[in-house]
Amino acid sequence: MAMTDDAIAHMDAKVSDEVAISIENMNKWYGTFHVLRDIDLTVYRGERIVICGPSGSGKSTLIRCINALEEHQKGAITVDGTLLSSDIKNIDTIRSEVGMVFQHFNLFPHLTILENCTLAPIWVRKIPKKEAEETAMHFLTKVKIPEQANKYPGQLSGGQQQRVAIARSLCMRPRIMLFDEPTSALDPEMIKEVLDTMIELAEEGMTMLCVTHEMGFARQVANRVIFMDDGQIVEQNEPEEFFMNPKSDRTKLFLSQILGH
């Protein structure tokens, strides 16, 4: 939003033919409320997809289903060749392949930053503590806060906490990252530091699914933008086309509301 057109040099990272996530005809109900309707989506390795849409359109629910945080009732989700079922082994495999960053960070307040980052590698990946700490320091350096390693989450600013949350996910060495409105709970001056971290990640070829309203980020980084409304995918296109030439009326309306001011 804040970026001018000149600043946007669209990223040209590689996208391979290998399928990372495939969602076929997926449906989900909350009670009798039909939240997700006939979702079909194929994500290739290295893709950076931005999902946008009005609130309550089901975009968060969609990416939470990929991580099995929510159950879907119909259709199939396949992540890295593993079909998501209620089998706990499958869920474990998928969750260790997929990292997730939440709107409200969800850092563990009783653990230091370093412990936050090493908890899962030690207990899930069974990596020796020393090695896990080295990895954690590597990623904390990458998100530019190695000096905070021994503080507690409550002592950090929102932007810093979100960057720690990203580092915490990266420590599990995921092949896919999901972002659920990672900047919505942040003050304006902190949004940029988190977006910069995400851009850097994209440049390294991480497969990313990102629910966000940061349209500048979408233009610069995404290779595909998906617009959702009423629990269905209404429109998807390359960012340039999507923003310049929206086809659906609902997309036009949404874009005019979000970019209009």
Added chain:
Amino acid sequence: MSDTSVAFVRTESIPPSAPPTAESGVIKWVRENLFSSVTNSILTVLSLLAIYYFVFQLVGPWVANGIWDTDSRRECLERLQGETGGCFSVLTQRWHQLIFGRYPLDAYWRPTTAFILMIVAFAPVLFASLPRQLLIVTGLFPFIAYWLIWGGTILSPLSVLVGIILGYVVYSRLVDRSFATGFVGGILVAVAFWMIAGLVLGENPPAILALPEVESRDIGGFMLNMVIGVVCLSLSLPFGIALALGRQSSMPIIKFFSVIFIEFIRGVPLITLLFVASVVLAYFLPPQANFDIIVRVMIMVTLFASAYIAEVIRGGLAALPRGQYEAADSLGLDYAQSMRLIILPQALKISIPGIVNVAVGLFKDTTLVSVISMFDLVGMIRGPIVSTTDWQGIYWELYGFAALLFFVCCYGISQYSQWLERQLQTDHR
């Protein structure tokens, strides 16, 4: 490379459809809520067995075969012929003792009227949507209730009321000058009026609108629990507020005494305070004045309740944002004004659920007076009822009745408190 045909536009919207059949209805509910795993299934079966045993084997036949119309337990046993069944006749025979203690039979209408008036008096306090004019009943209630329950001439409660009104008039005149002047002036005027009234009325005031007097020791049963609970809770509110303000105060001496008082009272069991009321307090009161036991108990229970109320209100005061105090100061209000107009109304509002919890606890604790030989509901059961030859050996029916009575009252109050909490939550946003 990625496909170039990413572009996709949905032309027509998918209408919402019903969830798959397995995902709705009773079957799904039962599967998810009762038999979702092996452990859950076992727990469900065990619970159902426990409920079956409790309802159909224990309580069911006991209540169903219950006998309500005999004169003694012996007759009950004869009629039951060894079958399970409750002897509820004790309730029908002795309900008056359980509810009213030894209160004169022909005067039951008096506490009953007082009870109904109490509901009317509490209603506007508990439900903000009722007309504010009802608060007049609330103001007059203590005096009417005293007159109804204890009897005697109406002049004594009336003179107390007039004293308070006079004091309030003086206070509201002087409060503009300063709160302290108004407060002290009001109290002085009220006390002066009471002394004059006492001199004029003398030992035996004229019997205007006089009801037959009832001795304190004849007040008993559940009524005694109600009287102690209501009186002590109402009296403890102002003390509690004062103590809470004292504990939050910046003046070390006042803070010190408040802390000592609160921590002392909260550190000892209520029973020891009741012992004080029954055997020690008389030492410290003027020898010629003869306070009866109910008054001494009320003094101690009030002190007890005020310490707990103070802690609840302190929580409310602490929960107010710092900005409220600063805003009040910056408007040029002095301490009394800022407390009275800004801080306390908000702090009390936050504390209401806590105060209600204290009220429930206090009401339950009124049963402890039976330990110092007062005949409240529990005291009545343990004393005059079970010790008669007619009803010796009856426990379940009586304790069950007492438990039910308290449950209905306390559960009602705590449901009210939860309702209020929800109400306040929406009010605040």
Added chain:
Amino acid sequence: MTTITDPPQESFRLSMLLNDTRYRSYTLQFIALILICLFFAWLISNALRNPTLQEIGISFAFLGEAANYDINQRPIPYDSQDTHLRASFVGVLNTLIVAFLGCIMATILGVIAGVLRLSNNWIVARLMAIYVEAFRNVPVLIWILIIFSIVSNALPAPRAFRGEDATASMLFDAFAFTNRGIYMPKPIWEPGSMVVVLTFFASIFAIWAYRRYATKLLYDTGRLLPTFWPSIGIFFLPTLIIFFIMGQPISLEYPELKGFNFGGGVQVRGSFIALWLALSIYTGAFIAENVRAGIQAISKGQTEAAASLGLRPNRIMNLVVLPQALRVIIPPLISQYLNLTKNSSLAIAVGYMDVTGTLGGITLNQSGRALECILLLMLFYLTISLAISAVMNVYNNAVKLKER
């Protein structure tokens, strides 16, 4: 260069005592102090003029006199010729026994009920809600009396266990539930039993050490040892092995019917059982609410974040939810312990001889020294309360979450 001049030194005027913010608070405090002193002086002068008190005075000498009454539960040797002081001390011990056992039982009940109340099993959650509401909304005194009447009226008399056509029978031939209390086997400690007991404590320590070692091994090498079955093994095996090696030095003396009553074994009196059960079940209902609130206070986001990192539910509970929930649960838990201890003074209603029953009951009545007895009684409870509050403060400071 500017200088800030001090405000002109006013000379002190009397009105400043009320209107100057510097002196005002001193004046007010002084007035308060005087009023409080006057109040106490009034109380004391009343006491000095009280005829009873004038006659007997205040003296603690009665504590050294013979008590002349019996106590039915004696954790330490005591007979009626011992002093009032020793009788009170027996009472103190009885209070501590019932409070300690009550706290343990209440915690167990409360944690189970609190966790089950959050269970996704509808019927279990409802049952636990009924338990909590039923016990929180009825006075504890009534529960004590109800349970006491179960114990003393609904249970069979010892003679029901007699003869061919006995209507009651002992559980495992070792426990007899009678209206005089519960009779159960009494352990007989023979020489060598100390070794078994020491082994038992050593194995509890060993479980702790093993678990520490398991965590350390995970940290160092990434190998995760099983902990559940080894812990169970360490708990039982060494003690049992030593028990048989030492030639079974601990035996049990079973209660037996002798005449119309049971002899041998240990008798746990009905009054103790009623008080202990009622206090635990009642306080358990409050603890259940605290536990539930504590677990619910941990936001769903914490569980989700841990799950999305690939942690399994039981690890999420142990590593993420419990460490946070305990900080919320423990402070109210401790104040429930305090309440239970204070409520144990209701022992007097069922004749359990705790400190309220001895010092505040029979000693008070026999010596007529009400003021002294109640003063000592209050001091005892105050000491316990203050000790528990001190522990709580230390704990709160230790676990406070670090924030900016």
